[in-house]
Amino acid sequence: MYSELDKDEVINEEIIDLAELFRSIFKHIRLIIFLCLLFACGGFFGTKLLITPTYTASTSIYLTPQISESGSLDYNSQMANSKLVTNAVNLLTQNNIMSEVAKDVGLESASSVKKLVTVTNESDTEIITISATTTDPKLSKNIANDTVSTFIRTMQKNLNVRNIEVVDKAKLSYIPSGPNVKKNTLLATMIGFVIGCGYATLRFLFDNRLRTKEEAEKYLGIPVFCEIPEL
Template sequence: MAYKRIFRNDANMNVANVEDDEDVIDLLEVARAILKHLKLIILLCVVFGAAGFFGTKFLIAPKYTASTSIYLTPQINDTGSLDYNSQMANSKLVTNVVNLMTQNNVMSEVAKDVGMENASSVKKCISVTNESNTEIVTVTATTEDPKLSKDIANDTVSTFIRTMQKNLNVRNIEVVDKAKLSYIPSGPNVKKNTLLATMVGFVLGCGYAVLRFLLDNRLRTKEEAEKYLGIPVFCEIPEL
């Protein structure tokens, strides 16, 4: 039952002092405000989650990834063991290999072989990484066509090996594992996008509830009225 409140005006009260009081946000009241809008929050979570799911599933084209690896083989000395100097040279060379792999001369050849426009378009599709503490370099290609991804990865490696043999006479690079054709998409991640969209809906719902609470300047209780106005409540009349 709602009440109308009548306040007793006390001439000795100094209402101006009330303005100097600092506003304190009651976390319990904020929590209640959020619970009050729980249905809206749940609705926003469902709507945003569904939008994230169906948007990822039907509006974003799937990506396909193919990977291949090369290994810088060390030389064998006369005793049949690995040559230490050769190993150290390969360790230093592997960093340069990662950078040389994506140079324009290699990327241009790959673009011609796979039928892409230019070196830049190929470079956007691949990533070259080195497994830590190894002389293994991995080339990964990601496109919307699984066959194109496979062709880019394999052709990048073969073109690079030919270039190194021709220009620098480096002949200790071997292909460890060729890229294979796979029709299983590597992205986008439907579960991840759905969860992120659901979280956005939750944050927006909670933000709306908190904002409504902060902007609500109504006096809801007797205590709030007395604290804000600085005068005691004389009586309460039920509002029928």
């Protein structure tokens, strides 16, 4: 077990080591800043020039609650409508729907369309949002709208469900939804910062030089009688 004096010495050594480490990192601050700027430029221009922009078009449908014969909305009707919403989220991307959409928009297969479509249900609502993301804004709009129209037509024909209304049709937008230039630039900057700090840390850890009188005494095991000042 360490004595109280030994513990103090260990703590002091750790503090000195950390202080030396931070000083070593600060000595390489120019390199760290250079790497941050270099990687930031790489992330920005790489995103702008090398990654194809994508466009997202969204449309929403609303499943209106079915009114009972008495003209009121009872609990059973609400529960049935909630289950219908859950089923609709899953049915929208089934192969029979996606196959029809693929034929209409000129894509190869249902799987190729399914990869481009995202279906979400806003919590505690009967509103379902269908989004399509592609590299062509017109194609995104056509996929989103055709998915909804095909789904409504299929539900009316096969299940006699007629309480689905289109809230908002997908519109043509030439504003890219991705990639996120700011996010990629920030991530690249952080990578440059980590690499710069890592380089400075490794230089410090593998530096075996005796930098102070105390380190020389500890390493050699003999006292230092004199030292030459740095001119």
